[in-house]
Amino acid sequence: MEGSTAPEAKATVLRVAAISGSLRRGSANTGLIRAAKEICEESIPGLIIDHVDISDLPLLNTDLEVDGGFPPAVESFRAKVRAADCFLFASPEYNYSISGPLKNALDWGSRPPNCWADRAAAILSASGGSGGSRSQYHIRQVGVFLDIHFINKPEAFIKAHQPPKKFDSDGNLIDRETKEQLRKILLSLQAFALRLQSKPANSEQAT
């Protein structure tokens, strides 16, 4: 209202660290992260997707930890995980389980002090015939020990190679129905992350 002295209401902004479990050029899972970023920019105010690249992480080896420090790529990764309000994992299933690169990243982030704890997360998987369901439940199992809190619903098990065509040859998501599925997951993640932070959506943010 004009002339009102009431402070302007500000929406809470959440930053999402989004991690792809596939290092492949043209990965459908990395494509899901790009699509999530676009969806948030277009239609989900207050949710910002930051793609955290894990391709330069060395394989977990605790000998690389010196005087409590980590190799530079690991330090940088851990800082990004610590700074995030919540997480989005998009990963293929490999041999009925978590992809090696994602497990490696989860393990580096778990080294003391654990960087993952007490944040909300959602999981997407673009995979073969299973849609990645088995890998998603393995990620949830690992997340129990890391103290990550996953949204339960909705779930998305995307059969990347079955019709209708969902990704182009660069891994870009082109299927409208899958985009809508993704949007619902992002909204659920936003609502749950805000609940976890005990801040009602779109309320005035305490400074």
Ligand SMILES: Cc1cc2nc3c(=O)[nH]c(=O)nc-3n(C[C@H](O)[C@H](O)[C@H](O)COP(=O)(O)O)c2cc1C
């Ligand atoms: C080593 C390996 C193992 C795989 N195992 C499975 C599996 O157990 N279940 C499944 O649904 N797809 C499996 N796939 C297929 C991938 O999940 C699928 O091709 C996925 O789209 C790859 O993700 P990307 O496009 O993000 O790289 C496997 C692929 C590879 C390379």
